[in-house]
Amino acid sequence: MLDALKDVVRKSSIHVCLINTGGCNGCDIEVVALLSPRYDLEQYGIYVHNNPREADVLLITGAVCEQWKENLQRIYSKAPEPKVVVAIGNCPLTGDVFNQEGSSVYAPVSDFIPVDAEIPGCPPRPAEILAAILAVGPDAIAAKGREKP
Amino acid sequence: MPMSSVIWYLYEFARKSWAESFAIAKTNAEIVETPERFRDFPQVFPEYCIACGACIAACPAPHAIKLIRSEDNTEEEGRTYPVINNRGCIRCGFCAEVCPTDPKTLTCGENHLIREDFTILPTEKMFVIDDYLCIRCKKCVKACQVEGAIVEEDNKIVIDQSKCIACGDCLDSCPVKGAIKGIYIDHVQEQKDIIKIIVNSLEESIEAKRDDISHLLDDEVYRFDFDIGDLVDRARSILSDDDIILDIFQKITDRLKLRIVTWDDEKCNRCQLCVNECPSGAITYNEEEDVVIRDAEKCLRCSICYQTCPFGVAGYYVARFLLDPLSLDTGVIHVTVKPSQLPIGAD
Numbered sequence: 001m002l003d004a005l006k007d008v009v010r011k012s013s014i015h016v017c018l019i020n021t022g023g024c025n026g027c028d029i030e031v032v033a034l035l036s037p038r039y040d041l042e043q044y045g046i047y048v049h050n051n052p053r054e055a056d057v058l059l060i061t062g063a064v065c066e067q068w069k070e071n072l073q074r075i076y077s078k079a080p081e082p083k084v085v086v087a088i089g090n091c092p093l094t095g096d097v098f099n100q101e102g103s104s105v106y107a108p109v110s111d112f113i114p115v116d117a118e119i120p121g122c123p124p125r126p127a128e129i130l131a132a133i134l135a136v137g138p139d140a141i142a143a144k145g146r147e148k149p
Numbered sequence: 150m151p152m153s154s155v156i157w158y159l160y161e162f163a164r165k166s167w168a169e170s171f172a173i174a175k176t177n178a179e180i181v182e183t184p185e186r187f188r189d190f191p192q193v194f195p196e197y198c199i200a201c202g203a204c205i206a207a208c209p210a211p212h213a214i215k216l217i218r219s220e221d222n223t224e225e226e227g228r229t230y231p232v233i234n235n236r237g238c239i240r241c242g243f244c245a246e247v248c249p250t251d252p253k254t255l256t257c258g259e260n261h262l263i264r265e266d267f268t269i270l271p272t273e274k275m276f277v278i279d280d281y282l283c284i285r286c287k288k289c290v291k292a293c294q295v296e297g298a299i300v301e302e303d304n305k306i307v308i309d310q311s312k313c314i315a316c317g318d319c320l321d322s323c324p325v326k327g328a329i330k331g332i333y334i335d336h337v338q339e340q341k342d343i344i345k346i347i348v349n350s351l352e353e354s355i356e357a358k359r360d361d362i363s364h365l366l367d368d369e370v371y372r373f374d375f376d377i378g379d380l381v382d383r384a385r386s387i388l389s390d391d392d393i394i395l396d397i398f399q400k401i402t403d404r405l406k407l408r409i410v411t412w413d414d415e416k417c418n419r420c421q422l423c424v425n426e427c428p429s430g431a432i433t434y435n436e437e438e439d440v441v442i443r444d445a446e447k448c449l450r451c452s453i454c455y456q457t458c459p460f461g462v463a464g465y466y467v468a469r470f471l472l473d474p475l476s477l478d479t480g481v482i483h484v485t486v487k488p489s490q491l492p493i494g495a496d
Contacts (some may be wrong), residue, residue, distance in 0.1 A: 043174040086335075093236040094212040122210075122239035129182040 011138035019053035023062030027089035063091040063105040063112030188258035195230030204244035212237030272315035282328040292322035402470040411464035464491040
């Protein structure tokens with residue numbers, strides 16, 4: 001009974017934290033477009049924060065540059081369980097155009113923290129991000145919440 | 150007063166549309182829908198690929214595109230084709246833009262149109278300088294009437310297409326034949342078709358004289374005249390503009406250096422040395438009939454078979470051309486064929 005109630009709450013109110021680990025900012029702008037009235041992310045009960053301690057979902061963009069290697073793990077550890085990591089764009093997946101020979105990017109993000117969902121694109125359309133967050137977010141969080149720590 | 154506002158407040162929340170949108174939140178379909186102009190990840194059609202690698206060279210993302218080759222089977226060689234990694238692709242469409250095959254191996258929605266800079270004047274010719282032939286005498290710069298249309302850049306003389314008015318004065322002033330070219334920018338496909346017809350018929354006419362040229366000594370030259378009447382008729386059926394046709398004939402005969410490979414089956418001893426040496430797989434050995442076959446369609450005219458064959462089956466000649474006088478009606482193409490000066494056999 002309590003678990004069922006928790007599931008409902010977790011599914012209907014998701015707090016996300018946007019982390020740019022050193023990209024071109026294009027994906028972040030697409031996420032901002034999601035917050036605008038046109039796409040209206042909040043109608044789904046999804047709220048964007050800048051504080052990982054309040055977040056259920058970490059949205060990672062960027063190709064992980066030198067300074068972010070440790071900070072990314074610190075931020076991940078600060079997010080409360082249950083947490084889900086969504087990698088937005090190609091940078092966290094392969095490093096994209098930044099991952100040239102001799103460059104100082106340390107993509108993919110999955111080398112540092114576990115990634116639950118990937119959204120390819122450079123940048124992905126807001127609709128693609130929305131669909132991915134909705135497809136993976138609520139159920140994954142509910143499922144993770146049921147796991148015994 | 151407060152009571153009525155509370156009731157109003159409750160009434161506001163009791164509206165059906167409120168309740169509906171609270172329970173099933175949804176973004177409008179037309180907002181979520183991908184518009185037609187959106188350039189999505191490229192689509193690959195492996196059957197058209199010629200493995201030229203242009204897509205890889207054009208791709209700005211290091212992990213986006215790879216040429217792979219499927220395994221050979223008994224019937225045919227493995228096919229080479231590109232694969233797109235969606236996790237690296239930035240959907241720029243450059244690969245689809247540079248793909249030279251027709252139809253394209255890679256398609257990618259609406260492409261960037263890389264437009265060359267152009268003049269606003271309606272010109273039918275574009276003038277370009279061939280840097281290879283240019284002697285940098287700068288006579289064209291002096292002759293040019295437009296300030297800044299022909300400039301020296303990086304020790305090269307170039308024509309600024311955005312300023313050029315295509316008057317042709319530079320072409321008249323140029324002392325080197327072919328260093329400045331006036332290119333007709335319309336009817337490109339028709340021009341290509343005519344060029345193909347001219348080159349193919351010239352090659353056929355030379356191959357037909359195989360008996361005459363096979364006895365040539367190293368320093369001998371074989372000459373004959375080629376009547377263009379038939380070619381002109383075929384060209385006119387493709388394109389009605391005589392100026393363009395004459396221009397093509399002139400350019401082709403001036404610049405073309407045709408490499409001719411002849412094939413004398415009678416001399417062949419089936420040693421099959423050439424079969425594996427051929428880089429394009431144009432020479433094959435038919436085991437049942439015990440013959441070595443050369444496929445002229447596949448042949449690159451690279452001369453490797455000529456240099457490999459110990460029995461002189463393959464002949465290799467270089468042909469040059471001149472159209473004289475410069476007219477479609479009375480003109481004759483003078484052909485000179487020279488045996489190749491390449492060394493034969495190893496060392």
